[in-house]
Amino acid sequence: MTAVAEKVVRAEGARATRGAHLSRKRRLFWPFFGPALVLYLAFLVLPTVATAVLSFTSWAGAGDTPKPNGxxxxxxxxxxxxxxxxxxxxxxxxxxxxxxxxxxxxxxxxxxxxxxxxxxxxxxxxxxxxxxxxxxxxxxxxxxxxxxxxxxxxxxxxxxxxxxxxxxxxxxxxxxxxxxxxxxxxxxxxxxxxxxxxxxxxxxxxxxxxxxxxxxxxxxxxxxxxxxxxxxxxxxxxxxxxxxxxxxxxxxxxxxxxxxxxxxxxxxxxxxxxxxxxxxxxxxxxxxxxxxxxxxxxxxxxxxxxxxxxxxxxxxx
Structure with a gap:
């Protein structure tokens, strides 16, 4: 095998290794990121949006129905x-x-x-x-x-x-x-x-x-x-x-x-x-x-x- 062919083989092997590594990272992304995203949405984004919506209502709390008041x-x-x-x-x-x-x-x-x-x-x-x-x-x-x-x-x-x-x-x-x-x-x-x-x-x-x-x-x-x-x-x-x-x-x-x-x-x-x-x-x-x-x-x-x-x-x- 010539030196050029050896270099080509090594380059292809390195690309394959990098590809496998990136593939593993992509598979692990959502299992780690998903729970954090759910908690962020549930305890920060949604309450903030609800607060903004309720600020345009009249509401006395439990037992009362929010009434829009601009x-x-x-x-x-x-x-x-x-x-x-x-x-x-x-x-x-x-x-x-x-x-x-x-x-x-x-x-x-x-x-x-x-x-x-x-x-x-x-x-x-x-x-x-x-x-x-x-x-x-x-x-x-x-x-x-x-x-x-x-x-x-x-x-x-x-x-x-x-x-x-x-x-x-x-x-x-x-x-x-x-x-x-x-x-x-x-x-x-x-x-x-x-x-x-x-x-x-x-x-x-x-x-x-x-x-x-x-x-x-x-x-x-x-x-x-x-x-x-x-x-x-x-x-x-x-x-x-x-x-x-x-x-x-x-x-x-x-x-x-x-x-x-x-x-x-x-x-x-x-x-x-x-x-x-x-x-x-x-x-x-x-x-x-x-x-x-x-x-x-x-x-x-x-x-x-x-x-x-x-x-x-x-x-x-």
Whole structure:
């Protein structure tokens, strides 16, 4: 057999092997993909479609028949003071809370990179994220408690410093308190994500920057941030989604022992809860679904805008 014939035989054998491999992959595709697709459709797509359909109806739940009412739910929702408060507070948590959280996360990222025992500090900062939001809200409720003669920790410190005790959890103040609490509780999670991205940056880049006399801020702006930009974008999307779903922390802090917090402290999640279970013992699932659709639309718009704003060519290293 000539050398050319041997090459032809080997090429045909390689093609046959690749063909058999692809055939096996195709046979395994649906057994693995099918169950995941069924679960995705059953627990995500279909409920979302049903929510959108029910948002155009008036429905009091079991025992009642959904009655189409057009866009009435959306009009009434937008004109409602409760929704206005909920929408405003949710945006405050998304934007102000996000700015504070990432500013703190970036600050700790700059400090912990060269800090001895940084991994231990990172684990301590992550601790609030493993505590249930309800338990965290109860703890912060004791910290910010206002009760003359039996003050919480925050007012106890204020009084011993000669200042007047403050009503931190009053309806007009609770949004600021929750925002600060979110920044404190959430920053550890994003510090962990950003530090994982920083750990993959080649050390020689920082060594060259040290030789050139770069300050910590210059190293962060010219090395750390560009090299972790894709991770920062993903973290921003995670924050946006989580901030729009805030419920337990506000519910526990702003309305302990009550059916629901005062309207001034509501979020979109609490608005859905109120319309679902009915503040007047009359559930309105149509209105709840309308707010849920508004939440889906809002998170979709914010995530798309964020991805577009943070789109940048990947840096190879």
């Amino acid at each position: 866009v009435t739910n959306y009009v009434q929702m937008w004109e409602s003071d409760s929704f206005q408060y909920a929408f405003r507070n949710t945006l405050v948590y998304v934007f102000l809370g996000g700015i504070g959280t990432f500013a703190l996360a970036f600050l700790f990222t700059m400090v912990l990179r060269d800090m001895r025992g940084g991994k231990i500090v990172r684990a301590i900062l992550f601790f609030p994220n493993i505590v249930a939001p309800v338990a965290l809200g109860m703890f912060l409720g004791f910290v910010f408690k206002y009760q003359p003669g039996k003050q919480g920790l925050a007012n106890f410190v204020l009084e011993h410093l000669g200042a007047d005790a403050a009503k931190f959890l009053a309806p007009s103040n609770v949004t600021g308190v929750v925002t600060a609490s979110l920044i404190w509780a959430s920053s550890g999670f994003y510090i962990t994500i950003l530090m994982a991205a920083v750990d993959r940056i080649p050390p020689y880049l920082y060594e060259d920057a040290d030789i050139a006399g770069a300050s910590p801020w210059q190293k962060f702006r010219n090395i750390t941030l560009p090299m972790t930009w894709d991770v920062v974008g993903v973290a921003g999307v995670l924050w946006t989604i989580n901030a729009l779903k805030i419920f337990e922390l506000v519910f526990v802090l702003a309305g302990p022992g009550t059916y629901a917090p005062p309207n001034q402290a509501w979020t979109l999640g609490i608005y859905v809860f109120d319309r679902t279970f009915g503040s007047n013992a009359t559930p309105d699932f149509g209105a709840a679904c309308a707010c849920a659709v508004a939440m889906i639309a809002l998170v979709s718009v914010l995530v798309v805008l964020l991805r577009r704003l943070m789109r940048r060519d990947a840096i190879q290293f």
